[in-house]
Amino acid sequence: MKSLLTDLPLQKLREQFGERLQENVRLANYTAARVGGPAEALLVVNSAEELERAVTTLWELKVPFLILGGGANVLVSDQGYRGVVLLNRAHTIKIHAQTEPPTVWAESGANLGMIARQAALRGLSGLEWANTVPGTLGGAIYGNAGAFGGDMHGNLLMAEILHPSEGKQTWQVERFGYEYRSSVLKRSGTKAVILSATLKLERSTPQAVKEKMEEFSTRRKQTQPPGASLGSMFKNPPGDYAGRLIEAAGLKGMRVGGVQVSPVHANFFVNTESATASDYRQLIEIVRKTVEEKFGIRLELEVELVGDWQDNETILKGQQ
Structure with a gap:
């Protein structure tokens, strides 16, 4: 199939990313609703460092890009995306159970439910609401995801942000200007990229956290549909x-x-x-x-x- 890369600096992109750069990739395979046309190019990033390098390169080349995590809460056009899609698979999770308060640090491509379950295994509470929320940490921070009375506003301590003109920064939760299912990033269209974040937790027991998560999971299954x-x-x-x-x-x-x-x-x-x-x-x-x-x-x-x-x-x- 002929590449759709007509307006992008394809040769420069190939020089930068080599065989990792995929061309003309159907995005329906990467969205929760299983819809979406082709991306002109797609690049998988497997760490926050890879994400930072890729974003910096694309900014320097003035190439439009879209970061796609779990593919939830986005409707991709049948015409696809004219630019590079960065598939965020940066998913390292580190639990700090001995700090006060206990915290979890994770890269922005980490699955939100996986973060919640990792915390639960260590008897750490606070993310039970996130167990069945689809998508990644980065997307949840961007849109202030929430369920069952909890949301990212209530858990986020700080996030590492890559800004196009100001470089890498640490944003405290207040900087996000959280509102219902919204943040300053979502409202303003700021092109800053979330690399990683630290969330606050509370001490509990594995059994208590498990029971609460099971309760929320049962309620979700009763009230929300299965399927794409x-x-x-x-x-x-x-x-x-x-x-x-x-x-x-x-x-x-x-x-x-x-x-x-x-x-x-x-x-x-x-x-x-x-x-x-x-x-x-x-x-x-x-x-x-x-x-x-x-x-x-x-x-x-x-x-x-x-x-x-x-x-x-x-x-x-x-x-x-």
């Missing part, structure tokens, strides 16, 4: 729930192409049979319009649209 999805599609509006509004609007179970509003939880859109990103976008628009007409509430996306979209779809991205 993006996670929660919309943020909950103040004083209400997006899922309740969608269900009250009569949209539970609705289909567009291969994607369906889940019959289990209406704020989850499930890829039931070879859905496309366009199917998702159309269903998003129908749900938003119907809920707004019935209740006067404009639902705000929790997921982010990335990649190469047509003009009318790009407008949707601007409403994040």
Whole structure:
């Protein structure tokens, strides 16, 4: 297949990254919803140091890039991504059980649930809510992921950040300006990259932590659908729930192409049979319009649209 790399400095990229650089890679294989067109190029990074070097190189070459972790909470266009996708597999986890408070340090590509389970094995509490949250630490910090009353705002102590003009920095939690499912990085579009982070924990017992995690896991299985999805599609509006509004609007179970509003939880859109990103976008628009007409509430996306979209779809991205 002919490479899509028409506008990127392909030769320079090959010189920098060698055979690690993959071309014309289908992103559906790397997203939680199993949708998304091709990336012009893809590079796997296996450590925070590799991530730092790759990002620095791409900034120097003025090449657009997208960091993809677990592929949750992102809807990648069917047209794919014009640039380099960095697949973040930097996943080292270090538990510091003797510090006060006890902490866990992890690279930004570490699976959030794995971090929670590693802490639980040592009888360290505080991340039980994260056990079944999909995605990586970096994505969770970026979007202030949360569940069951916990979130990253409550656990993050500090993070190591790579800034395009200011270099490597350590940001304390206050610097992130956390709001509901949002951070200053997400709101401002700042191009800084999260390399690693330290989270605070509490001492408990392995059994107590395990029981709490099992309780949350059972509740999630009862209320959230299995299968390929993006996670929660919309943020909950103040004083209400997006899922309740969608269900009250009569949209539970609705289909567009291969994607369906889940019959289990209406704020989850499930890829039931070879859905496309366009199917998702159309269903998003129908749900938003119907809920707004019935209740006067404009639902705000929790997921982010990335990649190469047509003009009318790009407008949707601007409403994040």
